[in-house]
Amino acid sequence: MTDDVFTTPLWIDLLAVGIGSVQGAAFAAQFRDRRLDLLGVAIIGIATGFGGGLIRDLLLNQVPLALQSNWYLPVATVAALGGMLLQRLVHRLGVTINVLDAVTIGLFGAIGTTKALALGLPPVPAIFVGSISAVGGSVLRDLLLNLPIAIMQVGSLYAVATIVGTSALVVLDAFGVDVLVAGIVCVVVTFGVRVLAVAFHWTLPEQRHLPTGAIRIIRRPKSRP
Numbered sequence: 072m073t074d075d076v077f078t079t080p081l082w083i084d085l086l087a088v089g090i091g092s093v094q095g096a097a098f099a100a101q102f103r104d105r106r107l108d109l110l111g112v113a114i115i116g117i118a119t120g121f122g123g124g125l126i127r128d129l130l131l132n133q134v135p136l137a138l139q140s141n142w143y144l145p146v147a148t149v150a151a152l153g154g155m156l157l158q159r160l161v162h163r164l165g166v167t168i169n170v171l172d173a174v175t176i177g178l179f180g181a182i183g184t185t186k187a188l189a190l191g192l193p194p195v196p197a198i199f200v201g202s203i204s205a206v207g208g209s210v211l212r213d214l215l216l217n218l219p220i221a222i223m224q225v226g227s228l229y230a231v232a233t234i235v236g237t238s239a240l241v242v243l244d245a246f247g248v249d250v251l252v253a254g255i256v257c258v259v260v261t262f263g264v265r266v267l268a269v270a271f272h273w274t275l276p277e278q279r280h281l282p283t284g285a286i287r288i289i290r291r292p293k294s295r296p
Contacts, residue, residue, distance in 0.1 A: 078189075079182050085142055087178035088120040089150040091208045094171040095119025096154030099216060109155065115215050116151025117144075122208035123179040130200050131190055172209070173265035176233050177258035180205035184237045184257065185250055194241045201237035205261070206230055228268035231275065236261030 096116025099107060107115075121137050128135040137143040183204025187197035206222050206229065213220045222230045240257035244250060267273065 079186060081140065081142065083178070084124070084136060084182060085146050087175065087182060088124065088137070088143055089146050090120075090171055090178065091123065091175045092116040092120030092147045092150035093154035093157075094168060094175055095208065095212050096151040097158045097171075098168060098212065100155050100158035102216065105216065112155045113148065113151045115212055116154055117147045118215060119208040119212040120147040120150065122211035123175075123183070123204040123206070126207035127179075127183040127186065127200060127204035130203065131187060131192075133190075169266065169269050173232070173262045174258070175208065176205040176229070176265065177236055177261035179208070180233045180237045180261055181240060181254040181257040184240050185244075185254055188241070188244060194245065198234065198237045198241055201240070201257075202230060202233045205233035205237070228264060228273055228275070232261050232264035232268065235264050 093116070095118065096112050098119075099105075099112045099115040121143070124137055125135050137147075180201045182201075184197050184201030187200040188194075192200065209229075210220055210222065236257040239260045240253045243253035243256060248256075
């Protein structure tokens with residue numbers, strides 16, 4: 072089981088925040104009709120980078136890591152500005168947004184799950200915390216942009232990819248695999264499922280309404296006295 076004193080290296084956490092901020096800002100900058108100014112795009116990028124970690128630490132009743140170091144806000148800000156400035160290049164490359172997104176959810180999923188295990192959470196809650204941590208940034212991004220929340224819409228597997236990846240981490244940890252190796256496997260598995268889902272258009276079955284005439288109400292005739 073993950074050692075109770077295990078802590079995620081600062082550079083890994085900053086890498087996740089930075090990639091998330093780049094992805095969030097590049098995503099927001101493409102909406103010309105929203106008339107976002109530079110500050111607005113930067114805020115959305117920072118929120119995307121911070122969102123998963125903040126939700127994770129709140130669920131674990133911890134002081135958010137973003138508030139425990141001077142590095143997080145500058146890294147997120149610079150990364151968001153970079154994503155905003157490189158928006159045209161990022162979108163010209165086509166799949167770059169999806170690739171960055173897949174890396175981000177993999178990193179946050181691995182970090183969230185290992186931290187939950189280190190604090191003594193059972194496997195299933197640890198998977199839940201890791202998955203919420205992975206998708207938290209995108210949820211916050213969509214809310215700020217007033218868009219339908221991506222993980223709740225029919226589309227390429229998103230939350231499912233994080234659940235598969237974090238589950239792999241928990242299984243490996245249960246078998247005594249080194250936590251760093253398990254975390255790398257989590258990122259790779261999450262990334263692979265997400266990218267394959269986008270490439271091959273894998274989706275979960277869509278909820279369907281029953282036809283109007285499918286349910287019939289049978290009225291019993293009133294009994295005569």
